Amino acid sequence: MQNFNRNLDVILPTTFIESGKLKDYLGLDVTVISETFQHTGSFKFRAAYNLASKVPNEQILTASSGNFGQALAKACKMLNKKCFVVMPQTSAKVKIEAVQYYGAFVELIDTKRISRNERVEQLAKEMPDAYVASAYDDPFVIEGNSTLGKEIAQKDFDVVIVPVGGGGLISGVVKGLRSKGNTMKVIGAEPLLANDAARSIRAGRLIANESERLTIADGARTLSLGKLNWEIIKSEVEEIIEVSEEAIAQAVWVYFHLANLKVEPTGALSLGALLENREKFAEKKIGVVVSGGNVDATTYAQIISRFSLETAKKFSY
Numbered sequence: 001m002q003n004f005n006r007n008l009d010v011i012l013p014t015t016f017i018e019s020g021k022l023k024d025y026l027g028l029d030v031t032v033i034s035e036t037f038q039h040t041g042s043f044k045f046r047a048a049y050n051l052a053s054k055v056p057n058e059q060i061l062t063a064s065s066g067n068f069g070q071a072l073a074k075a076c077k078m079l080n081k082k083c084f085v086v087m088p089q090t091s092a093k094v095k096i097e098a099v100q101y102y103g104a105f106v107e108l109i110d111t112k113r114i115s116r117n118e119r120v121e122q123l124a125k126e127m128p129d130a131y132v133a134s135a136y137d138d139p140f141v142i143e144g145n146s147t148l149g150k151e152i153a154q155k156d157f158d159v160v161i162v163p164v165g166g167g168g169l170i171s172g173v174v175k176g177l178r179s180k181g182n183t184m185k186v187i188g189a190e191p192l193l194a195n196d197a198a199r200s201i202r203a204g205r206l207i208a209n210e211s212e213r214l215t216i217a218d219g220a221r222t223l224s225l226g227k228l229n230w231e232i233i234k235s236e237v238e239e240i241i242e243v244s245e246e247a248i249a250q251a252v253w254v255y256f257h258l259a260n261l262k263v264e265p266t267g268a269l270s271l272g273a274l275l276e277n278r279e280k281f282a283e284k285k286i287g288v289v290v291s292g293g294n295v296d297a298t299t300y301a302q303i304i305s306r307f308s309l310e311t312a313k314k315f316s317y
Contacts, residue, residue, distance in 0.1 A: 010078070011046050012038050014151050016287075021258040026274060028281055032259055033152060033160070034290040036267065040098065042292025043148060043169055044071035044135070050144030052079050057131035059084065061123055063116035065218050066095025067266075067292050068135035073102035084130065086119045092218055092264075092296040111212045115223065136168025137226025145169050149176020152287060157184050160287040161270040164188035164197050164240060165220035167229030169291055174236045185238045189273035191215035192242040196224050197233070201240050206230045216245055216299075219266030219291065247272035252303045255290070264295035265303075 017032035035043040048071035052060060061084045062072055069085035076083035083104035087096060088111045099106050109119050124132050134141065145168055152160055153176060160177075162170040170188050177184060190197050194213035200206050208224035215221060225233060251268035254275070255261045263271075270288040274281060 010039070010049060011147060014038070014148055016155070017259055017261065019259040022254070025254070025258055026278060028274065028278060028286060029284065030274065030286045030288055031155070031157070032255075032261065032290060033287050034261060035148070036261065036263060036290055036293030040067070040071045040074050041294045042067040042071065042267070043145065044068045044292070045074065046147050047135075047138075047141040047144035047168060047172070048072040049075040049078070051133055051138065051140035052076050052081060054140055055131045057129060058082060059127060059130035060133050061120060061127055061130040062086070062133040062135060063120045064099075064135050065221055066091045066099065067219055067294055069104065069106070070095060070098040070102060070294070072133065073099050073104035077103050084123065084127070086116050086123070088116065088212065088221070090214065090218070092294065092299065094296045095294055098294065115212070117223075134166070134226060136166030136222070137228050138168075139228065141168045142172045142175060142228060142232075145172020146176035146179065148289075149173035150180055151176075153177050153180035153182040155287060156285065157287040158284040159185040159187055159238070159281065160289065161187045161189055161241075161273055162289045163217075163220065163266055163269040163291045164190040164225075165266065166222040167197065167225040167233055169289070170237060171229040171232040173289070174232050178236070186236060187238050187273070188233070188240040189243055189269040190240055191217045191220050191248065191269070192244050194220055194222075195240075195242045196222075198240040198242050200225060200230065201234070201237070204234070215248075217248055217266040217269055219264070220269065241273040241277060243269055243272040243276065247276045249303050249306065251275055252295075252300070253306075256304055261290070262293045262295070262300070263290050264292050265299075267291040267293060
C-alpha cells in the first residue's frame, strides 16, 4: 500500500478485513477497517504522534478517557517529552493502566464534580510551558487522523461509517478522503445515550450534552463535538446515526464471533449502526471503521457471555 503518512512512518497502515461470515449475517457488502492493530490499539496514535512530533513544547497536557491518553503517552515517551493526562475515574481500568505504563502522569477525577476540561484548565495555569492538547479539537489531531482517510480513499466504498465522540476521527477521515479527491459518503455513528453530534446536525448548530453520559462506549462520553471538527462535520458528513446500547454491545459480540476481532464498545459503533439500519445500506459497498480494541477484560467478558446463547441461534456456519 502507498505510504500516505509522509514523515509519520512510525504509524502502521490500517487493516482491511473481509469476513464472509459477517457479510452473510448482515446481508451486506461490508469491509471492516480496523485500527485495533495500530500502536496502542487505536487510531489515536495517528493523532498523538503527529501532535507530539510537531509541537515544540517538552510538556503536553491533555484530557482523555483512555485511548488518546495512552497514545500520547507512548508518543511522548518515543520523543522524550513529558505527558500529563486527566482521566475520569470511570475510565476502563485497562486504559488507565496503559497510560501509566507508557510513563505519563495520570490524575483521575470525578466528572460529576468537575469536568475533564475544567481540570485541564486549572492544571494549565500551573504548567505555563505545557502544550494543552485536545484529544479531538486540534489541527494536529485532525491532520494525524487524515492519514486514515487517505488510506480509505484507495478503496471503492460507496460509504464509510465512522465512530463519533468528539469528532476528531471522522473529521480527519473526511479531510484525508477529500485531499485525495475522493467523494465517498461519510456517515457517523454515536451512542443514542450521548447523541450531541446527531442533535447538532439536526439543529444546524453545535449542541453539547449537559454532562458526560455513561454510555458503554466510553470513548464517546465527550460533552460535545470540537469546534474545528464541527466545521468539517456540518458540511461533509452525510448523517449521524444514533446507536442503542444494546446494538453497541451486540456489535462487540458479532466482531468476536464472526470476524475473530476484539473490539472496544466505542470501536463497535459503526457496526452497531449497521445492525439497526440494514435496509438503509442495501446494495451499497460499505466500509466500517473500528476505532480501537482497548476494552477492560471484565467488561468484554460480560458482553461476550451476555449474547452467546441469544445470538448463536441466528447463525448457521
